[in-house]
Amino acid sequence: MNKYEVARVLSSIGLLLELKGESFFKAKAYYDAARTVEMLDEDIETVVYENRLGQLRGFGQALTSKVTELVTTGKMAYYERLQKTVPPGLIEMTKIPGLGAKRIRTIYESLGISTIDELKKACLDNRIASLKNFGRSMQQNILNGIENLDKIKNRFLYVRAEELAADILKDLKDGARVTAEVVGSLRRKTEIVSDIDIIAMLPGDTGSGEILDLFTGHRFVSEVVSTDDFKSSVVLANGMRCDLRMVSDSRYPYALYYFTGSRGHNKAMARLAEQKGLRIDESGLYRGDCRINISDEAEIFDLLGLQYIPPELRENTGEIEAALRSELPELVTGSDIRGILHVHTNYSDGTDSIEKLADYCVKEGYEYIGICDHSKSAHYAGGLSVEDIKRQHEEIDLLNEKYCSCSFRILKGIEVDILPDGSLDYDDDVLEWFDFVIASVHSSFRMDGDKMTRRVLTALENPHVNILGHPTGRLLLAREPYSIDIGAVLKKAAEKNVIIEINANPHRLDLDWRFCRPAKQSGCMFAINPDAHRSEEIDEIRFGLNVARKGWLTARDIVNTLGVREIMGLFREKRGI
């Protein structure tokens, strides 16, 4: 059992205790313990077997014996008992904004409501508004929250779909030695997907039976919706739909093409084919009744007189016109990225030391890492006091001496809060200490649009700000972007040479790819940042690359494709140093 699994159980106990109305501090003890475990630099099993759990801060007798039981037996009796005393519907309710443990408990205890369906009905019957400290407005907010939950029911984060699809695809390829690929929105790398579509090439000599058996019998499958000789549709354990379609080798490239494109892209391609006296559909490209034989998908674009259009661009946003003129951009790739910016350490809410994060970047072949912990107002995230900053900078200086021999560099950065009035969370004389500054909004999200826009524009005026962090604050499937005039923000950023972050955290993917081209047209530069809170999350930069590619960006648009000297020069120049 790894440390993250243990941490999950401990956090879950914290939530259950809150829902039961136990002392918040008792719950907090479990949350704190979860975090301590997550931050362990070594294997939790080693710590347990060497009886060193009790030496960890926040681990007394109770936690030591409970976590020992969990790690050695895979179970914790206390957790299992606790789960039985709290209806699962109450845990679901914590997803409704504005409903915390106390309100959920009030609803449960005074009205006996234990599921979201019952809660919805109670709202419609006006029974919630009459509870003490609730009221009509709160009742309406709960209803809105439930509606939003319904809306996202069959929508999933790209990252989750990608993991599942990769596993299914691997099993099909390994088990049936079949050529197969993921298509649809997942291949176009959209941030939210509703299902997984897979195309497989029918083996010439055998039937489709073996592939279908592997597919419908996959361990992720919870229900087989339909199956015939060439198609199967299943529902996976997380509720996601997954479709497999099998086609002959001659139709395979066409199926790959057809089931990848967005509807708009396919329609536009069909119109183009028509203009050229051809016809295209999922089965092939036809001249009259005669299908043109091809061996791979790229030939389709050739035959239509187009530059190859990468799947990410097939959204019908001008890619066909650009491909006709051979003006598609050369999209940025992972190998263009030379350095990593925006990484949190255990000085604030990250779990790893600066050294561990830096070592990870060295191993991955990056040339620099920009450390950016939270600023002092971010109490919840252990934001850095001025003394903490001094301590961290001393440590970075020492580490940089160590990395000097391998030409790796740690940059001193900060993710400074943009306060509600647009000022920054440190004085200018403190901001001067950093190599670069990311400014982000982390509080008062519900300001009206004018106020929020003014707030961010004011922050962009500060000469110390190099990068605007997660510019719209959205959390995919969880929180809408804050109300802001993004056009005005991008214009001001371009004017003040402030780089726009493409936050690569799969829950954020902010800036949205749809804004990348307008931002570039305004004159903005971009940084693809992982916003990592532990070393492995540095790899999440690939999700940011998806955004940049979907946004038509090239390596020249991205500042962290620069070497360390060039990027330091850029940061200094902007700040007039």
Add this chain to the structure above:
DNA sequence: GCCGTTTTCGGCCCGACTGTTTTCAGTCG
């Protein structure tokens, strides 16, 4: 539930905000 002591029990993170109230309760980051 843990910690640090006053070795037996009080304190544990906090400020902004929302919505409820009419001075406060609960949520959120």
